[in-house]
Amino acid sequence: xEQITFDQLKEELFHEKMANGLEVYILPKxxxxxxxxxxxxxxxxxxxxxxxxxxxxxxxxxxxxxxxLEHKLFEKEDGDVFQQxxxxxASANAFTSFTRTAYLFSSTADVEKNLETLIDFVQSPYFSExxxxxxxxxxxxxxxxxxxxxxxxxxxxxxxxLYQNHPVRIDIAGTIESISHIxxxxxxxxxxxxxxxxxxxxxxxGPVDPEKIMNQVRENQAKKDYKDMPEIKRKFDEEPAxxxxxxQVLQMNVQTSKCLVGIKALHVDQSGxxxxxxxxxxxxxxxxxxxxxxxxxxxxxNDGLVDDSFSFDYTQEQGFGFAMVGGxxxxxxxxxxxxxxxxxxxxxxxxxxxxxxxxxxxxxIGAFLRAVNSPEYIANQFTRYAxxxxxxxxxxxxxxxxxxxxxxxxxxxxxxxxxxxxxxVVPKNK
Amino acid sequence: xxxxxxxxxxxQMHGYKLHVIETDKYKTNTLVWRMKAPLAKEDVTLRAxxxxxxxxxxxxxxxxxTLRSFxxxxxxxxxxxxxxxxxxxxxxxxxxxxxxxxxxxxxxxxLKKGFELLAEILTNxxxxxxxxxxxxxEKEKRTxxxxxxxxxxxxxxxSNVRLIxxxxxxxxxxxxxxxxxxxxxxxxxxxxxxxxKKAFSEDEMDLFVVGDVKEEEVKEIASELLQxxxxxxxxxxxxxxxxxxEVNEVKEEQDVKQGKLNIGYRTNIVxxxxxxxxLQVFNGIFGGFSHSKLFINVREKASLAYYAASRLxxxxxxxxxxxxxxIKNFDQAVRIINEQMEAMKxxxxxxxxxxxxxAVIRNQILETLDTSRGLLEIxxxxxxxxxxxxxxxxxxxxxxxxxxEILKIAGKIDLDTIYFLTGSEAGE
Numbered sequence: 005x006e007q008i009t010f011d012q013l014k015e016e017l018f019h020e021k022m023a024n025g026l027e028v029y030i031l032p033k034x035x036x037x038x039x040x041x042x043x044x045x046x047x048x049x050x051x052x053x054x055x056x057x058x059x060x061x062x063x064x065x066x067x068x069x070x071x072x073l074e075h076k077l078f079e080k081e082d083g084d085v086f087q088q089x090x091x092x093x094a095s096a097n098a099f100t101s102f103t104r105t106a107y108l109f110s111s112t113a114d115v116e117k118n119l120e121t122l123i124d125f126v127q128s129p130y131f132s133e134x135x136x137x138x139x140x141x142x143x144x145x146x147x148x149x150x151x152x153x154x155x156x157x158x159x160x161x162x163x164x165x166l167y168q169n170h171p172v173r174i175d176i177a178g179t180i181e182s183i184s185h186i187x188x189x190x191x192x193x194x195x196x197x198x199x200x201x202x203x204x205x206x207x208x209x210g211p212v213d214p215e216k217i218m219n220q221v222r223e224n225q226a227k228k229d230y231k232d233m234p235e236i237k238r239k240f241d242e243e244p245a246x247x248x249x250x251x252q253v254l255q256m257n258v259q260t261s262k263c264l265v266g267i268k269a270l271h272v273d274q275s276g277x278x279x280x281x282x283x284x285x286x287x288x289x290x291x292x293x294x295x296x297x298x299x300x301x302x303x304x305x306n307d308g309l310v311d312d313s314f315s316f317d318y319t320q321e322q323g324f325g326f327a328m329v330g331g332x333x334x335x336x337x338x339x340x341x342x343x344x345x346x347x348x349x350x351x352x353x354x355x356x357x358x359x360x361x362x363x364x365x366x367x368x369i370g371a372f373l374r375a376v377n378s379p380e381y382i383a384n385q386f387t388r389y390a391x392x393x394x395x396x397x398x399x400x401x402x403x404x405x406x407x408x409x410x411x412x413x414x415x416x417x418x419x420x421x422x423x424x425x426x427x428x429v430v431p432k433n434k
Numbered sequence: 435x436x437x438x439x440x441x442x443x444x445x446q447m448h449g450y451k452l453h454v455i456e457t458d459k460y461k462t463n464t465l466v467w468r469m470k471a472p473l474a475k476e477d478v479t480l481r482a483x484x485x486x487x488x489x490x491x492x493x494x495x496x497x498x499x500t501l502r503s504f505x506x507x508x509x510x511x512x513x514x515x516x517x518x519x520x521x522x523x524x525x526x527x528x529x530x531x532x533x534x535x536x537x538x539x540x541x542x543x544x545l546k547k548g549f550e551l552l553a554e555i556l557t558n559x560x561x562x563x564x565x566x567x568x569x570x571x572e573k574e575k576r577t578x579x580x581x582x583x584x585x586x587x588x589x590x591x592x593s594n595v596r597l598i599x600x601x602x603x604x605x606x607x608x609x610x611x612x613x614x615x616x617x618x619x620x621x622x623x624x625x626x627x628x629x630x631k632k633a634f635s636e637d638e639m640d641l642f643v644v645g646d647v648k649e650e651e652v653k654e655i656a657s658e659l660l661q662x663x664x665x666x667x668x669x670x671x672x673x674x675x676x677x678x679x680e681v682n683e684v685k686e687e688q689d690v691k692q693g694k695l696n697i698g699y700r701t702n703i704v705x706x707x708x709x710x711x712x713l714q715v716f717n718g719i720f721g722g723f724s725h726s727k728l729f730i731n732v733r734e735k736a737s738l739a740y741y742a743a744s745r746l747x748x749x750x751x752x753x754x755x756x757x758x759x760x761i762k763n764f765d766q767a768v769r770i771i772n773e774q775m776e777a778m779k780x781x782x783x784x785x786x787x788x789x790x791x792x793a794v795i796r797n798q799i800l801e802t803l804d805t806s807r808g809l810l811e812i813x814x815x816x817x818x819x820x821x822x823x824x825x826x827x828x829x830x831x832x833x834x835x836x837x838x839e840i841l842k843i844a845g846k847i848d849l850d851t852i853y854f855l856t857g858s859e860a861g862e
Contacts, residue, residue, distance in 0.1 A: 311576070
């Protein structure tokens with residue numbers, strides 16, 4: 005077991021790679037009641053074309069299957085794992101993103117028992133035709149719920165504008181039609197390919213004894229018979245650098261219009277420190293342009309184009325990435341135009357000052373401290389960073405090292421009209 | 435594992451109560467200022483606008499840009515305002531979170547700066563002559579109108595708001611937390627400033643400070659920067675709730691794909707009542723969790739919904755069920771939910787369900803105490819209810835709940851209103 009100390013943050017992290025390839029991290033948090041653990045596989049909605057375990061040809065699986073599998077893994081021959089966790093005083097959950105599926109629990113007692121339950125339920129699939137069919141009704145309602153949610157439609161509408169071929173454009177839960185094709189055999193095929201320990205990471209944060217917990221995980225894994233896993237082969241179609249569509253307008257049952265402007269990212273082949281720096285530089289740039297202390301925000305707010313729903317965000321993963329800026333507005337066209345103009349203005353050298361950059365960095369450092377108050381944030385983000393060969397605890401030193409010329413050169417490269425796209429939600433019949 | 439004992443140190447200051455919770459769990463310090471007054475139609479909209487105007491600019495920082503730049507320089511101090519209804523009270527919160535310099539390479543102290551920021555916002559508003567700055571006011575009126583309007587667009591929230599409107603018609607609790615659009619228009623720079631003075635002389639005010647702080651130091655800074663007139667808190671008038679002779683059923687048609695079913699019950703029990711803790715357990719068995727009757731029967735067995743849950747409004751005495759279902763399944767879903775309530779009334783739950791629910795509630799409370807905001811949310815119950823219940827007392831009492839007590843609770847709960855937001859294909 006390796007021990008890593010972060011002096012400035014006053015945190016210690018314990019790490020061990022198990023014989024079967026599983027990465028395990030433990031971060032003790034004194035004074036907390038809660039222990040939070042996530043067991044995550046590097047498998048999400050974008051992994052829809054791959055060579056199944058033990059086979060040699062690529063297959064394409066139905067949309068929404070990673071998410072469907074996440075739901076079904078909770079069900080066992082003798083009942084529901086949710087029940088098991090609540091008997092042990094824990095609350096359990098799971099989520100599926102574009103690139104990850106995570107199973108988790110939090111509990112303030114019986115941590116070892118709950119951890120055993122978490123690891124064992126994820127490592128013992130039980131899928132039957134009957135329970136697969138039953139789940140279609142439940143997930144069908146989850147999909148319909150999102151269909152009525154204008155913010156979700158706006159977000160996915162924009163991704164679909166930006167990406168022509170990459171499966172990031174597919175809704176994580178799929179559609180009612182696509183999930184109708186899911187069978188137990190498909191689920192096993194996905195499970196066997198992506199749930200090998202060597203493709204997974206276990207993170208435990210809370211008031212725990214790291215030595216004891218690591219021993220427990222080691223013993224648990226030693227009991228299970230995993231063959232060595234060949235490298236997972238995923239396939240993604242070629243994706244053009246430019247946005248696929250310039251604009252999309254969705255008419256919905258709303259009273260307030262919404263507008264999001266997106267930029268399709270560059271450098272989506274990055275990983276490690278390079279990716280960390282790119283993503284943080286992008287975030288700083290957006291903050292300089294649109295943060296609440298920026299002149300642009302002040303003007304947009306003063307002119308009545310945005311309200312407090314205005315926000316911006318940057319996402320980058322292997323093979324795709326996008327920045328998004330916008331919110332509720334009374335004038336979606338004018339807002340889109342103004343955001344694009346502000347973005348383009350950032351290409352001019354001298355549009356940011358050292359003082360502004362320093363302030364933005366301080367703000368980000370403070371935000372990081374706030375974030376690491378949260379066990380959920382630490383476990384989920386650490387895992388995401390690790391899957392991209394980055395280290396969550398490098399955030400502050402990397403931020404400190406970003407210069408004005410880094411921001412300027414990124415702005416010069418990534419901001420370009422061909423990579424912009426706009427998505428709007430407007431009231432029906434208007 | 436034994437829970438960390440929460441030591442809430444209380445001091446009566448000039449015009450407000452100071453609550454200090456010393457803990458070294460966090461890398462930031464949190465300051466929360468709360469103002470409580472009875473909910474009333476004539477001032478709910480003023481109260482919704484007031485904190486927004488106050489946080490937008492101050493006398494010293496006369497634009498959002500200068501105020502927010504100052505905060506960014508303090509290692510991104512955050513400032514949020516929030517509004518809530520708790521029972522028949524309307525509560526305004528100002529929340530500041532600021533880094534603890536112990537974890538920064540720059541050791542300049544930040545706690546006092548956080549207090550100065552709070553004091554600036556509370557006591558030094560951007561006022562000219564007898565009113566708030568006109569430009570700030572106009573912008574914030576516009577934003578408030580949009581915020582009120584946006585409830586319509588989030589159907590889950592909308593249906594919940596509509597249930598309460600229908601269920602509590604004529605009671606102050608039916609008022610919306612953000613007030614009413616037509617009343618926003620009537621607000622002027624002058625009458626809002628008048629209301630500001632009134633609120634700061636009449637509201638019940640509390641300051642919570644959570645973090646790696648020393649009580650003595652906090653007291654010193656607070657008494658230096660924040661002093662107000664003494665006042666005695668206003669008590670909301672009691673309302674007699676008549677039991678309905680028949681269930682109020684409301685269907686509203688809109689262009690939606692998913693129906694939203696919201697059901698309201700009167701529990702006739704509020705925080706501070708001796709059977710409040712047993713009510714928590716009741717709600718837990720009935721619908722609070724993923725092992726509860728609603729989740730098992732509406733979702734897992736009948737596959738009707740993705741979510742089906744119940745929650746309590748502790749100070750108003752309400753229990754509300756919410757579920758998103760296919761429009762054609764309204765009757766079936768209502769029937770299943772009614773059956774679950776019947777089962778509760780007949781005591782059809784196992785000892786295991788009872789134990790399981792207590793364990794999960796205990797876990798939930800202990801987890802809530804791990805976040806500074808959750809912690810003070812729990813402590814604030816005592817302010818609203820005028821009680822002095824300690825958290826460990828809360829847990830002990832809850833865990834003592836017996837089957838008989840739950841049956842007694844079941845006897846007190848009345849179904850009041852069934853609200854359904856339905857699509858245009860209803861009845862097909």
